[in-house]
Amino acid sequence: MNKLDENVQVLKGIGSFKAKLLLKLGIRTIGDLVYYFPKRYKDKSIITNIRDLMPDEFYNIKGTIQAKATESRSKKGLLITKYVVSDGTGSLVIIFYNNKYAKALFKPGDTIIFSGKTSLINNYISMECPEYEKISSNNINAFRIVPEYGLTEGLSQKEMRKAVYYALEYIDNTIEEVFPSDFRTKFKIAEINFSLRNIHFPDTQKNLQLALRRLKFQEVFFLQSYIIRLRGISTDQDTGIEFRATEEVKAFVSKLPYKLTGAQQRVLEEVLTDMSKPKVMNRLIQGDVGSGKTVIAFLALLNCVKSGYQGVMMAPTEILAAQHFETIKGYIELGLEDINVALLTGSMKTSQKKEVLENINNGKINIVIGTHALLSDGVEFNNLGLVITDEQHRFGVRQRAVLKSKGVNPDVLVMSATPIPRTLSLVLYGDLDISVIDELPPNRKKVETYFIGSDKRERLYNFVKKHIDEGRQAYIVCPLVEESDKLEINSAKEYCDNIKKSYFKDYNIGLIYGKMKNEDKDKIMESFKNGEIHIIVSTTVIEVGINVPNATIMLIENAERFGLAQLHQLRGRVGRGSHQSYCVLISDSDSQSVRDRLKFMTKTNDGFLIAKKDLETRGSGEILGTKQHGLPEFKLVDLSKDHEIIKTSKEAIVYLYRQNKIKECDYHKLEKYLDDEYAKITEEIALN
Numbered sequence: 180m181n182k183l184d185e186n187v188q189v190l191k192g193i194g195s196f197k198a199k200l201l202l203k204l205g206i207r208t209i210g211d212l213v214y215y216f217p218k219r220y221k222d223k224s225i226i227t228n229i230r231d232l233m234p235d236e237f238y239n240i241k242g243t244i245q246a247k248a249t250e251s252r253s254k255k256g257l258l259i260t261k262y263v264v265s266d267g268t269g270s271l272v273i274i275f276y277n278n279k280y281a282k283a284l285f286k287p288g289d290t291i292i293f294s295g296k297t298s299l300i301n302n303y304i305s306m307e308c309p310e311y312e313k314i315s316s317n318n319i320n321a322f323r324i325v326p327e328y329g330l331t332e333g334l335s336q337k338e339m340r341k342a343v344y345y346a347l348e349y350i351d352n353t354i355e356e357v358f359p360s361d362f363r364t365k366f367k368i369a370e371i372n373f374s375l376r377n378i379h380f381p382d383t384q385k386n387l388q389l390a391l392r393r394l395k396f397q398e399v400f401f402l403q404s405y406i407i408r409l410r411g412i413s414t415d416q417d418t419g420i421e422f423r424a425t426e427e428v429k430a431f432v433s434k435l436p437y438k439l440t441g442a443q444q445r446v447l448e449e450v451l452t453d454m455s456k457p458k459v460m461n462r463l464i465q466g467d468v469g470s471g472k473t474v475i476a477f478l479a480l481l482n483c484v485k486s487g488y489q490g491v492m493m494a495p496t497e498i499l500a501a502q503h504f505e506t507i508k509g510y511i512e513l514g515l516e517d518i519n520v521a522l523l524t525g526s527m528k529t530s531q532k533k534e535v536l537e538n539i540n541n542g543k544i545n546i547v548i549g550t551h552a553l554l555s556d557g558v559e560f561n562n563l564g565l566v567i568t569d570e571q572h573r574f575g576v577r578q579r580a581v582l583k584s585k586g587v588n589p590d591v592l593v594m595s596a597t598p599i600p601r602t603l604s605l606v607l608y609g610d611l612d613i614s615v616i617d618e619l620p621p622n623r624k625k626v627e628t629y630f631i632g633s634d635k636r637e638r639l640y641n642f643v644k645k646h647i648d649e650g651r652q653a654y655i656v657c658p659l660v661e662e663s664d665k666l667e668i669n670s671a672k673e674y675c676d677n678i679k680k681s682y683f684k685d686y687n688i689g690l691i692y693g694k695m696k697n698e699d700k701d702k703i704m705e706s707f708k709n710g711e712i713h714i715i716v717s718t719t720v721i722e723v724g725i726n727v728p729n730a731t732i733m734l735i736e737n738a739e740r741f742g743l744a745q746l747h748q749l750r751g752r753v754g755r756g757s758h759q760s761y762c763v764l765i766s767d768s769d770s771q772s773v774r775d776r777l778k779f780m781t782k783t784n785d786g787f788l789i790a791k792k793d794l795e796t797r798g799s800g801e802i803l804g805t806k807q808h809g810l811p812e813f814k815l816v817d818l819s820k821d822h823e824i825i826k827t828s829k830e831a832i833v834y835l836y837r838q839n840k841i842k843e844c845d846y847h848k849l850e851k852y853l854d855d856e857y858a859k860i861t862e863e864i865a866l867n
């Protein structure tokens with residue numbers, strides 16, 4: 180058995196009692212223990228001469244106890260125990276309060292290391308209640324950089340250190356290193372046994388930094404590797420198609436009713452360059468809501484079709500697929516009438532579907548837009564060259580791989596509507612090249628955002644009515660749908676009933692919530708699009724890129740329940756037409772941090788800025804969505820700070836996977852390790 184998997188009770192000094200305490204910290208095995216990293220360190224490696232002490236500073240001193248302790252009582256009855264300690268350069272008074280055992284701690288002649296803050300008491304330099312450690316051959320509590328751990332009641336810092344120390348001793352540098360040494364040299368990654376020793380008991384600050392770097396690297400690298408396995412691995416070993424219609428695409432761009440933004444031009448250039456190479460394109464286009472990703476997708480499809488291949492674009496919902504279909508038909512009317520576009524969704528009539536499938540198969544259809552229906556076996560292409568997915572759901576998306584398998588090494592373009600900070604996209608999309616559209620088309624009206632308390636709701640409803648009466652539409656978002664939730668939250672259903680009965684009885688209101696059937700959802704969205712419904716009350720399901728330009732009001736109840744990025748996505752549903760739009764955040768929270776967060780929303784519309792702020796205020800597990808996929812959480816990596824290591828890990832990912840180095844024999848151990856761990860993770864997902 181691997182030593183890491185053994186129970187902590189095999190260690191000296193850990194019996195069933197301590198084992199129980201450790202379990203409270205989630206520590207069961209030796210492995211758990213050595214991967215339980217210190218929260219911080221105290222540098223006790225520097226010992227100061229008593230002569231040099233100044234008041235009110237933190238010091239470590241090493242001195243000999245001069246005499247037995249003296250005890251006295253203060254006026255208020257407090258027990259005071261004092262020792263005098265000297266080190267040949269001077270002496271110092273050590274004071275303990277209300278500790279009847281203090282007088283038996285040391286005897287004259289003992290040499291002790293004291294660590295603590297000095298103070299000036301009766302003109303003497305003193306140390307009150309310092310930490311202390313007797314000198315011995317292996318000092319783990321003093322004379323070094325000392326780790327400090329998160330603890331639980333009944334377990335002391337010293338006991339914890341000892342447990343970790345013995346665990347490391349027990350392992351005795353026998354942990355298998357999965358990264359080959361060439362690889363470690365290339366990416367400047369320290370060895371694993373060295374790193375685990377030095378993250379707990381660093382010999383020097385430099386070694387601590389090396390250990391941290393290694394362990395952070397492996398956190399990111401392993402997570403990226405699992406995500407890639409979830410999604411399906413793509414490499415550029417395989418020869419891809421050289422698309423050669425770049426000039427035709429550029430000629431068409433001048434016919435668009437608008438000028439591409441600088442960012443769009445740059446990203447288009449990146450896409451066309453990729454496509455013209457005899458390698459498979461694996462690219463992510465990231466852009467804020469409304470930054471104009473669809474036209475770039477279309478231009479890539481155009482390049483594909485004009486080069487003689489078929490292209491496909493998959494969207495997460497029927498409405499979005501239909502929306503893309505309409506948009507693309509619009510572009511085709513600008514002089515590209517020879518291109519055939521088709522829509523394929525699950526709700527189409529069988530006869531209709533049959534015809535589309537036939538024409539996809541015989542190559543008459545050049546571009547197919549669709550939903551998951553595209554993945555079914557019946558969909559066979561004549562010569563698929565480009566696969567585009569609108570990646571709305573984080574991962575667990577095996578679809579990309581399935582769709583890809585319908586062609587022979589087609590190029591792949593992934594579009595993400597969630598503006599996420601660069602570090603985060605590097606983690607989530609480590610296997611893709613990334614293009615960012617970081618500019619909005621000009622003359623966009625900014626959505627005006629307000630933050631109000633529920634006492635203003637009546638005024639707000641009148642404001643909504645006024646806009647509906649002028650012909651506009653509104654969204655109202657409530658966080659939960661079941662009233663049984665213990666928190667006092669307006670459930671969407673109840674909310675809907677209420678406003679139907681009172682404020683908005685003369686208006687048409689539709690309700691949308693997560694558990695609803697997709698067809699029902701789509702039906703309501705359709706009537707909203709047609710203008711039959713004035714207000715949609717919903718949970719967060721409308722987050723996904725819906726485009727109803729006539730909707731100008733987004734009202735968010737219990738706004739404190741949403742993350743910033745989510746609020747930004749919701750706000751992105753309005754401000755899509757020529758009318759001024761509004762987003763109103765309602766919250767009665769009196770937490771200052773919540774209020775700051777919501778105020779922040781009223782000040783900026785910049786999705787990337789918002790995502791960055793979000794990252795600083797929430798944990799990475801929550802943002803990455805790793806928890807729900809059973810993936811490991813980051814213990815050391817801070818997404819908002821560790822840019823360098825995340826970049827290094829991405830380079831390593833590209834090196835190993837894209838160039839398929841992982842298949843070489845040097846990497847056999849690493850690959851097997853990742854396969855085994857991934858199998859455990861997927862097993863866990865299956866069990867949940």
Ligand code: ADP
Binds near residue numbers: 438467468472473
């Ligand atoms: P998203 O990036 O959210 O998918 P879309 O592609 O749907 O955004 O674009 C939003 C709107 O902006 C569309 O109506 C589109 O026609 C328009 N648009 C895209 N690029 C430009 C541009 N360069 N100038 C003006 N309008 C543009």
Ligand code: MG
Binds near residue numbers: 472473596724
């Ligand atoms: Mg879009």
